[in-house]
Amino acid sequence: MAARKIVRKIIIDPLKVFIHDSRSIGIILLLATLLSLILSNIPGFSNGYIRFFQLSIDGTQEHAFVWGPFHLPNSILVVINDLLMAAFFFLAGMEIKRELVTGELASMKQSILPVAAAIGGMIVPALIYTQFNRGSEFTSGWAIPMATDIAFTLGIASLLGNRVPVALKVFITALAIIDDLGAIVVIALFYGSQLKLFYLLLSGLIMLILLSLQKNKVKIGWYTWILGLLLWYTIFNSGIHATVAGVLFAFTIPVNKLPELEIKFHVPVYFMIMPVFALANTAIVFPESGIGALNNSFSAGIIAGLFIGKPLGICLACFWMIKKKWAQLPNHTNWHQMIGAGILAGIGFTMSIFISMLAFSEITTQDIAKLAVLVSSVFSMLIGYAWMAIKK
Missing domain, CATH: 4.10.860 (DNA Excision Repair, Uvrb; Chain A)
Incomplete structure (x- = not known):
């Protein structure tokens, strides 16, 4: 009995606190990404590590293999990105539905500012990327800088404590949820x-x-x-794309069941599926040229889209809505904090990496896109945190 109490006090209780801390999701994803990047660049080990995720059932590079009358995922990577990630989209879909029915997006007055901000934060990055890559072989990647990683963004916002007002956190959450919905629509329409x-x-x-x-x-x-x-x-x-099924299924769940299912899916999705996704999709071999590999219009379009386009699109949309008196700033929030929120929204990570995998089939191109996403996301984290830490 005493041993149980000791185990609970030393292991179980701290683990529960960690899991329910909003910062922990970002920490786990960051650690998984760092581990994957290290393993991918260890001489003599990296090839085996990268090939592991590409192992196929029938020995081909086909997306699906035939088993009797069924067509099923053909590699570990496809299982992760098409099947397991459907659970992530199911959780995201439930959050979207709850916000639309009973949350911050339930009324026009509540939703109009984050909706406008999310639209601006998707359009401007896509336009910036397109300008960098007009007429090139990389035009299909226009949606990569459109996405915001809700886990990382809210994790950094939580680290700032009371420097981020509650109303601003709600705004960021609503914006990221709408952003996810936009990304889901883009994936369904353009990347199937x-x-x-x-x-x-x-x-x-x-x-x-x-x-x-x-x-x-x-x-x-x-x-x-x-x-x-x-x-x-x-x-x-x-x-x-199969992950769309997760969102569609979520929209068929009764509203009164959403909180219960969100709690049940929270731990397996964010502490099992998302780290596995990070391990599989950030298995990047650093090019010999190092950071020089990003010295091209393709990478510049992604970095500029996320790091500059996101805050620019979000703030311009908010400024326009407030100037027209169609909306107002969140309570106890000033423009300095809104700009900081826009910078943090430039953390693309999960969804941007996911779209990179869908937009390009060449491994080299995918790796450059992922590196650009990682670099711009780190910029957004550091600059966004520093900006918000300056009290005004």
Whole structure:
């Protein structure tokens, strides 16, 4: 009995505190990224580490392998990015639905400023990237600098304590959630493959069944999760990126069940799936030229889009809405803090890396894009933190 108390006091209780600390998600992701970068650049080990995630079931480079009548993920990387990340999008979808129905996005008055800020924060980075890469082979990466990493951004904001007012944290959260929704729409529309009508029709049928269950207030049971898995499978084979299934499934969950499921999915998604995603997708071999590999319009477009375009788009949109008296600054917030929030929103990380993987098939191009995302995200973290730390 005494041993149990000691274990609880030394291990279990501190672990619980760490897990429920908003800063811990960013710390875990950062550590996983650093570990992956180190392992990827150890001579004699890096090749095996990188190849591990690319191991395929049938020995080919195809996205899916055929098992009887089924087409399933063909590599560890595809399992992580298409199946496990669907759980991340499911959690994000539940957060979006909750905010739209009962949260900060439930009314026009509450939502208009973060909605405008998110739109500005997506359009301006995409335009900046496009200007850097107009007419080049890299034009398909225009969506890479559009995304904000909600975990890292809120983690840095939490480190600042009361220098970030509660109302501003709510604004950042709402902005990041809308940003996620925008990224999901972009992925669905622009980064899928050739559409397959049969699987699209099956996906629609499953959605109708799930929505009917929700409308008739049928209790969530094992059959709900089976239908969710079937929805993922049909979308995986439809030509739309499979992670979209997570969001669609989330929107069929009854509102009163959202808080309970968000709590259940929080730990496995943020402390298991996201670190694995970071390990698999930041397995980057540093080029011999070092930072010189980023001396091109492709990298410059990503870095400028995230580090400059994000705060510029967010602040311009907010300034316009407030000038027109269609919205007002969050309570106890000034323009200095709003600019800081815009800089922090330039932390792209998870979603930007994810879009990089979808936008380009060449490993070298993906690696350069990921490095550019990492560099710009670090800039945004450091400069955003320093800016917000200056009290005005």
